[in-house]
Amino acid sequence: MTAGRVVFIGAGPGAADLITLRGAAWLARAEVVLHDALTDPALRELAPQARWVDVGKRGYAHATGQAKIDAMLIAEAGRHAIVVRLKGGDPSVFGRLEEELQALAAAGIACEVVPGITAALAAAADARRPLTRRGSGRTLSLATAMTRAGPHELQRQADTEVFYMAGLRLAALAQELLHAGWSADTPASVVSRAGWPDSLESAHRLADLGAAATLHAGRPTIVVVGAGAAPACTPAPGSALPPAAASALPSALPSALPSALPSALQPTLPPALAPAARLDAEQNGNTPAST
Numbered sequence: 042m043t044a045g046r047v048v049f050i051g052a053g054p055g056a057a058d059l060i061t062l063r064g065a066a067w068l069a070r071a072e073v074v075l076h077d078a079l080t081d082p083a084l085r086e087l088a089p090q091a092r093w094v095d096v097g098k099r100g101y102a103h104a105t106g107q108a109k110i111d112a113m114l115i116a117e118a119g120r121h122a123i124v125v126r127l128k129g130g131d132p133s134v135f136g137r138l139e140e141e142l143q144a145l146a147a148a149g150i151a152c153e154v155v156p157g158i159t160a161a162l163a164a165a166a167d168a169r170r171p172l173t174r175r176g177s178g179r180t181l182s183l184a185t186a187m188t189r190a191g192p193h194e195l196q197r198q199a200d201t202e203v204f205y206m207a208g209l210r211l212a213a214l215a216q217e218l219l220h221a222g223w224s225a226d227t228p229a230s231v232v233s234r235a236g237w238p239d240s241l242e243s244a245h246r247l248a249d250l251g252a253a254a255t256l257h258a259g260r261p262t263i264v265v266v267g268a269g270a271a272p273a274c275t276p277a278p279g280s281a282l283p284p285a286a287a288s289a290l291p292s293a294l295p296s297a298l299p300s301a302l303p304s305a306l307q308p309t310l311p312p313a314l315a316p317a318a319r320l321d322a323e324q325n326g327n328t329p330a331s332t
């Protein structure tokens with residue numbers, strides 16, 4: 042049997058250009074890629090030599106899915122030198138990484154983990170609402186709104202709380218947060234398909250969070266509650282990225298990459314590039330983050 046290694050790679054929240062350079066470099070060497078359902082098909086361009094296997098699970102639909110994936114990883118590592126396990130966002134955040142690491146360790150297979158941009162960070166970027174705030178937002182929690190056993194009783198954890206897997210139960214989540222002690226006028230930011238060109242953001246108070254359900258229906262959704270959900274600023278009219286800077290973006294990234302890593306990593310700049318790519322002198326300054 043070949044002594045292969047498994048490299049877990051965070052693909053980022055969706056669009057191919059949000060993978061890290063390290064992740065792309067490992068993909069270029071992969072012989073087989075076991076990937077989740079949420080990742081951008083354009084990522085295949087980064088590993089055209091590899092066999093791609095979709096092992097995506099949706100919610101808890103596959104009761105036996107995880108054990109099967111563990112077994113597949115072990116079997117593929119027995120046949121190939123480099124097996125990539127490509128996961129949405131970051132592998133360490135609600136990614137079932139623990140089970141897979143344990144299964145591989147028990148089988149004596151070497152592993153590496155390459156981090157990725159987790160959906161919370163992409164959501165904060167798209168909404169231009171920083172997750173931490175000087176003075177008011179010093180603690181941050183990442184939570185799931187749903188567990189295998191169903192909803193769980195929430196307790197107030199941090200100044201800013203980010204909820205994954207909340208899209209199907211926004212109204213119920215709001216009730217649970219109110220019950221946990223948040224006030225009805227606490228800001229809540231909802232972002233679906235964060236990091237994609239068709240990302241959607243909406244701003245609410247806890248009292249009306251349920252109203253976001255229709256807008257974000259059927260899309261992977263992040264809910265941010267508390268200090269980090271408040272608007273950081275009002276975008277100034279005409280504050281779009283200057284044309285010169287915008288045209289520099291697509292060429293800047295590929296030039297930094299190995300020549301084998303091509304169009305999948307061209308930044309997917311949406312037509313509405315302006316607000317997300319806005320250059321804000323104050324926010325990009327060198328002021329120490331004295332939180």
Ligand SMILES: C[S@@+](CC[C@H](N)C(=O)[O-])C[C@H]1O[C@@H](n2cnc3c(N)ncnc32)[C@H](O)[C@@H]1O
Binds near residue numbers: 055136207235
């Ligand atoms: C099983 S968790 C995986 C999280 C992933 N490991 C990460 O770090 O982002 C799936 C949940 O992540 C969130 N999610 C994933 N991609 C997203 C995106 N592009 N926009 C908003 N939420 C996303 C949704 O809450 C979704 O239900």
